[in-house]
Amino acid sequence: MPNPESLIWVAAVTTVIWVGLFVYCIALDRRVRRLEEGQ
Amino acid sequence: MTRKALKIWFPWVLGVWMIVVIVAAFFYAPPAQGFKGESSRIVFFHVPQAWVAVLAFCVNLVASVRYLRRRDPLDDARAAAAARLGLVFSVLATITGSLFARVMWGSFWNWDPREVSIAILLLVYAAYFALREMVPDEERRSTLSAAYAVLAFVTMPFLIFVVPRIYWSLHPDTIISASGQLRFEMESRMRQVFFGSLMGFTGLFAWLYTLDVRLARVRMSRARREEV
Amino acid sequence: MLGKEVTAELRSRVALNAIGLFALTTLVAVAYQIGPYQIAEEDRPHLLAALLWIILFFAATSGLARVFVKEEDSHTAKTLRLAARPTAVFVGKYLFNLVLLLALYDVIVPLFCALMGYAVAGVPGLVMVMVGGAVALAATSTIVAAIISRASGSSTLFAIMSVPLVLPLLVFLIRGTRDAAGSGDLQPVLASLRAIVAYAGVTLITSVGLFRVVWND
Numbered sequence: 001m002p003n004p005e006s007l008i009w010v011a012a013v014t015t016v017i018w019v020g021l022f023v024y025c026i027a028l029d030r031r032v033r034r035l036e037e038g039q
Numbered sequence: 040m041t042r043k044a045l046k047i048w049f050p051w052v053l054g055v056w057m058i059v060v061i062v063a064a065f066f067y068a069p070p071a072q073g074f075k076g077e078s079s080r081i082v083f084f085h086v087p088q089a090w091v092a093v094l095a096f097c098v099n100l101v102a103s104v105r106y107l108r109r110r111d112p113l114d115d116a117r118a119a120a121a122a123r124l125g126l127v128f129s130v131l132a133t134i135t136g137s138l139f140a141r142v143m144w145g146s147f148w149n150w151d152p153r154e155v156s157i158a159i160l161l162l163v164y165a166a167y168f169a170l171r172e173m174v175p176d177e178e179r180r181s182t183l184s185a186a187y188a189v190l191a192f193v194t195m196p197f198l199i200f201v202v203p204r205i206y207w208s209l210h211p212d213t214i215i216s217a218s219g220q221l222r223f224e225m226e227s228r229m230r231q232v233f234f235g236s237l238m239g240f241t242g243l244f245a246w247l248y249t250l251d252v253r254l255a256r257v258r259m260s261r262a263r264r265e266e267v
Numbered sequence: 268m269l270g271k272e273v274t275a276e277l278r279s280r281v282a283l284n285a286i287g288l289f290a291l292t293t294l295v296a297v298a299y300q301i302g303p304y305q306i307a308e309e310d311r312p313h314l315l316a317a318l319l320w321i322i323l324f325f326a327a328t329s330g331l332a333r334v335f336v337k338e339e340d341s342h343t344a345k346t347l348r349l350a351a352r353p354t355a356v357f358v359g360k361y362l363f364n365l366v367l368l369l370a371l372y373d374v375i376v377p378l379f380c381a382l383m384g385y386a387v388a389g390v391p392g393l394v395m396v397m398v399g400g401a402v403a404l405a406a407t408s409t410i411v412a413a414i415i416s417r418a419s420g421s422s423t424l425f426a427i428m429s430v431p432l433v434l435p436l437l438v439f440l441i442r443g444t445r446d447a448a449g450s451g452d453l454q455p456v457l458a459s460l461r462a463i464v465a466y467a468g469v470t471l472i473t474s475v476g477l478f479r480v481v482w483n484d
Contacts, residue, residue: 107480159431159434160431162430162431163431163432165427166427166428166430166431169424169427169428170414170415170418170424170428173415173418173419173421173424174417174418174419179417179418182480182481183414183417183418183481186410186414186477186480186481187414187428189473189477190407190410190411190432190470190473190474190477191431191432193469193470193473194407194432194435194436194466194469194470197435197436197439197462197465197466197469198434198435201435201439201462201465
């Protein structure tokens with residue numbers, strides 16, 4: 001039943017989703033920091 | 040460790056941590072007994088999401104109560120930030136739970152009390168924001184949504200503790216097998232990944248929540264300065 | 268306060284009409300659609316209990332949502348704030364809502380049982396569940412009505428906010444009704460009743476506390 005290829009597939013997609021979200025959040029983080037320093 | 044340094048490296052550590060958790064969830068931890076194929080792996084993501092949704096609810100309550108006491112607009116910002124994240128994570132938890140139900144029992148919705156609780160939590164968050172949308176005045180918005188948050192919090196225990204007891208006898212077969220958490224005997228590797236994921240998701244909540252509040256603070260001090 | 272409410276209501280009969288009409292029309296619609304069909308014997312108690320409470324709950328929504336909004340509309344709200352202590356206002360409105368709900372149940376429940384052929388074995392149990400239900404629903408409805416009156420006053424918002432709060436209560440009520448209808452034995456009904464009373468108590472206490480904040484904002 002466990003199909004190694006499909007597992008890699010799902011893991012890869014999950015990782016991509018996470019990395020995408022993470023990059024977005026880092027951008028937000030940067031923006032907030034810039035606003036704080038601009039004070 | 041200065042606060043500034045923490046602000047900078049914490050997100051990156053979190054980023055890498057989550058990647059490790061994802062990889063470990065699929066390749067390091069073995070699939071659990073009694074679950075269809077690899078479907079038990081979703082538990083590593085589903086349960087922490089539900090946990091964060093509940094955590095957000097508690098943070099929202101604390102901030103709401105504080106707002107009602109001190110009327111500090113920052114507390115309202117905190118409550119809203121927590122609620123926003125709570126909404127997101129309860130949606131995620133409902134979706135992942137639903138996917139899991141599809142694999143395990145063939146249908147997307149099974150009236151498992153835990154699934155129902157998370158869906159109702161979702162409805163509470165949605166109602167919270169619906170209320171906020173309808174109140175233009177800031178102070179009033181904060182007061183009313185804080186009041187609703189307290190009311191919702193007070194009724195939640197009935198849903199979480201009392202209803203399952205009643206549901207058990209109504210739908211015996213679905214529920215007993217549905218409470219995967221109870222029968223999810225975790226051997227050490229699974230436990231490691233599970234707690235790693237739990238910590239990761241909590242860290243994610245902490246980061247995003249803090250970010251939201253920091254942004255609110257900046258906006259508030261900016262608005263204050265413009266008034267002068 | 269209660270006296271004032273009742274007189275005002277008897278004069279205008281707005282809420283009474285809304286709640287009564289809604290309940291009656293929904294009941295007729297349900298009876299017409301479902302009546303002719305045979306519901307399996309074992310499903311009947313639960314299904315009919317659920318239908319009944321859905322009708323009662325949404326009737327309550329239509330009738331109770333505006334209980335504070337009408338004050339804002341007629342500009343009597345400011346006077347009320349000055350004239351009475353918040354708790355008195357709340358209790359007055361709450362008791363009024365309670366009476367309204369009990370009157371509604373008195374009419375609709377027998378009608379429902381007659382139209383849908385709902386044979387009720389344990390009437391005392393049913394009465395207790397109904398009273399408990401009214402006490403609890405009146406509590407949530409009053410505080411939510413107060414909140415929405417300070418927001419947009421829309422009944423939709425009232426429904427959106429009430430439903431998540433009231434769902435656990437509905438579970439207890441439906442189960443209690445089902446058990447009461449199913450047999451004359453009070454034991455199983457008591458379990459649901461305990462939950463209903465606990466829910467009502469918690470909601471009432473919290474509502475009284477929150478009302479002060481919401482009213483004087």
